[in-house]
Amino acid sequence: MQTPAPPPAAPPCPEAAFPRLLVKVCGMREAASLAAVADQGPDFLGFIFAPASPRYVGDVLTPDLVHGLPEHVQRVGVFVDAPTAQVLAIAYRFGLNYVQLHGHETPAQCAEIRAAGLRVIKAFGVGEGFDFDTLGPYVPHCDFFLFDALGPAPGGNGRVFDWRVLEKYPWPVPYLLAGGLRPEHAAVVRNLQLPGLAGIDLNSGLETAPGVKDPARVAAFFDGLGRSAAA
Numbered sequence: 020m021q022t023p024a025p026p027p028a029a030p031p032c033p034e035a036a037f038p039r040l041l042v043k044v045c046g047m048r049e050a051a052s053l054a055a056v057a058d059q060g061p062d063f064l065g066f067i068f069a070p071a072s073p074r075y076v077g078d079v080l081t082p083d084l085v086h087g088l089p090e091h092v093q094r095v096g097v098f099v100d101a102p103t104a105q106v107l108a109i110a111y112r113f114g115l116n117y118v119q120l121h122g123h124e125t126p127a128q129c130a131e132i133r134a135a136g137l138r139v140i141k142a143f144g145v146g147e148g149f150d151f152d153t154l155g156p157y158v159p160h161c162d163f164f165l166f167d168a169l170g171p172a173p174g175g176n177g178r179v180f181d182w183r184v185l186e187k188y189p190w191p192v193p194y195l196l197a198g199g200l201r202p203e204h205a206a207v208v209r210n211l212q213l214p215g216l217a218g219i220d221l222n223s224g225l226e227t228a229p230g231v232k233d234p235a236r237v238a239a240f241f242d243g244l245g246r247s248a249a250a
């Protein structure tokens with residue numbers, strides 16, 4: 020099948036827009052861990068609002084913790100097949116800037132959420148032979164895509180996929196690379212040259228237990244990227 024031309028409403032291509040690789044740390048919950056990770060200077064912090072996840076925020080994350088984050092940190096709520104009304108209610112309550120849709124959400128739902136004033140990251144599980152044409156209808160309605168490995172759970176599987184699939188990425192929407200990234204990957208990731216790559220998403224690879232980030236592993240990743248808090 021021929022790759023369709025990108026629609027004109029798409030955001031600009033990321034290479035020029037982002038001077039350095041963006042870093043999102045996801046699955047945050049406890050106040051102490053949140054503060055320690057925020058100190059490392061991530062660009063995005065992610066909170067899982069999918070009840071089936073072992074990183075579900077539950078009652079542990081309170082809105083004031085999110086509202087109290089440094090202004091420059093983008094706050095991302097992660098949802099899996101949640102109704103738009105629920106997504107928006109949570110997003111407004113917690114002061115989220117971005118919504119990461121990690122299930123089977125449609126382009127229409129992405130558009131609806133964006134029209135309500137939120138930025139949208141649409142996640143896709145990538146396997147061998149991933150068909151980039153399927154992203155076309157999402158292009159006008161997303162600020163970022165996120166590419167994750169396929170696995171038994173919608174996300175947080177700790178699996179790395181073959182990033183070479185992304186060499187053929189054809190769209191102008193920037194994306195975050197996710198899936199099992201660990202401190203050992205930092206040196207490789209910082210030099211990755213892939214079309215459209217804007218940033219990375221770190222999650223289970225920094226944990227001692229689901230939702231509990233190990234400050235040493237977080238610091239090791241940022242060091243490996245040349246972004247240590249002290250630098």
Ligand SMILES: O=C(O)c1ccccc1N[C@@H]1O[C@H](COP(=O)(O)O)[C@@H](O)[C@H]1O
Binds near residue numbers: 165197
């Ligand atoms: O982390 C979870 O439990 C989770 C649950 C439901 C949807 C998304 C989830 N996490 C996202 O999964 C990817 C990859 O995580 P990992 O590095 O493989 O652990 C990441 O984008 C998280 O935001």
